[in-house]
Amino acid sequence: MAMQLPTLVPTPARVAALDRLGDEIAELSAHLEAATARLLALIRDFDARGGWNTGFRSCAHWLSWRVGLDLGAARERVRVARALETLPGLAEALARGKLSYAKVRALTRVATPETEARLLAVGRAGTACHVERIVRGWRRVDQQAEARAAARQHAGRALHAYQDEDGTVVLRGRLTPEVGALLLRALDAARETLYQRARVAGGSPPAADPALAPPTRAQQQADALALLAETALHHELDPGAPGERYQVVVHVDAAALADPAQPGQSALEEGSHVSAETSRRLACDASRVVMRHDEDGRVVEIGTRTIPPALRRALQHRDRTCRFPGCHVRVGQGHHVRHWAQGGPTTLANLLLLCRRHHRAVHEEGYQVALEPGGALRFRRPDGQPLPEVPPPAAVPADPVEALRACHDAQGLQLNGRTACPLWLGERLDVGWAIGVLHPRAARATPAANPHSSEKSNPGSCTPRDPINQTNPWPTRLGITAGPLPMMERETTS
Numbered sequence: 001m002a003m004q005l006p007t008l009v010p011t012p013a014r015v016a017a018l019d020r021l022g023d024e025i026a027e028l029s030a031h032l033e034a035a036t037a038r039l040l041a042l043i044r045d046f047d048a049r050g051g052w053n054t055g056f057r058s059c060a061h062w063l064s065w066r067v068g069l070d071l072g073a074a075r076e077r078v079r080v081a082r083a084l085e086t087l088p089g090l091a092e093a094l095a096r097g098k099l100s101y102a103k104v105r106a107l108t109r110v111a112t113p114e115t116e117a118r119l120l121a122v123g124r125a126g127t128a129c130h131v132e133r134i135v136r137g138w139r140r141v142d143q144q145a146e147a148r149a150a151a152r153q154h155a156g157r158a159l160h161a162y163q164d165e166d167g168t169v170v171l172r173g174r175l176t177p178e179v180g181a182l183l184l185r186a187l188d189a190a191r192e193t194l195y196q197r198a199r200v201a202g203g204s205p206p207a208a209d210p211a212l213a214p215p216t217r218a219q220q221q222a223d224a225l226a227l228l229a230e231t232a233l234h235h236e237l238d239p240g241a242p243g244e245r246y247q248v249v250v251h252v253d254a255a256a257l258a259d260p261a262q263p264g265q266s267a268l269e270e271g272s273h274v275s276a277e278t279s280r281r282l283a284c285d286a287s288r289v290v291m292r293h294d295e296d297g298r299v300v301e302i303g304t305r306t307i308p309p310a311l312r313r314a315l316q317h318r319d320r321t322c323r324f325p326g327c328h329v330r331v332g333q334g335h336h337v338r339h340w341a342q343g344g345p346t347t348l349a350n351l352l353l354l355c356r357r358h359h360r361a362v363h364e365e366g367y368q369v370a371l372e373p374g375g376a377l378r379f380r381r382p383d384g385q386p387l388p389e390v391p392p393p394a395a396v397p398a399d400p401v402e403a404l405r406a407c408h409d410a411q412g413l414q415l416n417g418r419t420a421c422p423l424w425l426g427e428r429l430d431v432g433w434a435i436g437v438l439h440p441r442a443a444r445a446t447p448a449a450n451p452h453s454s455e456k457s458n459p460g461s462c463t464p465r466d467p468i469n470q471t472n473p474w475p476t477r478l479g480i481t482a483g484p485l486p487m488m489e490r491e492t493t494s
Helices: 013-048 059-066 071-084 088-095 101-107 116-125 128-155 177-202 217-234 254-258 276-284 309-319 356-364 400-410 431-438
Strands: 158-163 169-174 250-252 266-268 288-293 299-305 333-336 351-354 368-371 377-380
Touching: 013 059, 013 071, 013 088, 013 400, 059 071, 071 088, 071 101, 088 101, 088 116, 101 116, 101 128, 116 128, 116 431, 128 431, 177 217, 250 254, 250 276, 254 276, 266 276, 276 333, 276 356, 309 351, 333 356, 351 356
Parallel strands: none
Antiparallel strands: 158 169, 250 266, 288 299, 333 351, 368 377
């Protein structure tokens, strides 16, 4: 009997051309992932060395200004760059083009040095969709564990107060972390009110008199708690509005306000000295009372100055956000380009909107802003270098793709269209099972049923079943050999 051999049909030219095009796309993507790893390493170094701290709020704000990234995407780049410092396996896989940035970004949300190897196997075995699903399940287990811990802390809260034999009251308690932080912050504020301000006003008592010796830290804490109790009863336990504002009064001489280099008074109401530039910043957008004194110190004239509400609304409508390059904070303060103490008018043409951070940068940190003849603003760094609103783009080689390939060839990277291809062959992923065997906080039970077995479990049987079905390829790809199946909430998949 003659054996019939299969007939080989040549691949059509159109299909072969599309295959080559697909390989080229995959290879170039691997080169881009390797370049992204280098970019993240540079961002991490730049962030750690504070290179962005040239008037910008954060490294993400600098990236948004300098590179043109959306602020959310810039924050994510910085987050991933920081996370990869402690995850060398993921960083190496990205640098070699074996994992995509999308997979690494998802895995760094949950990976730790202890779980990195397991999650790296997940990234190599599955698609980006598989990774996202496993990360969601992983975070759900973390949230459940954190919720149980928070419930235990809440149930364990207690405060015991009893009177000792000598009449003193003894306190002993346990508070949840957020309530404890609130109490410690309140005690610090009360202790500062009682002692630090009194010490500034009256000076330190002579050490020779033991009766006037300063109280110990524990005694200060007790006095601070008493002040908190008195204040609470005085206000009938009303916590007050969270956004309540307190008035700060600054006294500054006109000469020092007009020119910080000139001598003169610049101090808070209670006597603490502040720099003349700080006074200039506060005076830019605050209610001001101008008092003129004669040679004997008597007040001879009083006047007031502030930005009128209508002018402030016009300023907010015109500028919308902080005008400092790269900043988009919507809540700001009015800044006089030419200070009113130097004769600058309080008009819309002489005002611009700056956030609190950059208003301080312009006054106290040496940054400069000037109004050009055409009405444009020109910002400069303390060293005089300009800060453009939109920086010029970096130089790009004539053929950036070939330049990238040459760079990776010099580094010894062998990248092709199969470098980042996952090991998945189309099998169904049971997310609940995968999280159960991978996550260290998943509750384990022995014996356990095999989720992939076709046999029905017998409730009366005590024979443990093999938790890993040999027909399921996922355990091998995830590096799992044997072990009891964890018990957790299973995700319904199709």
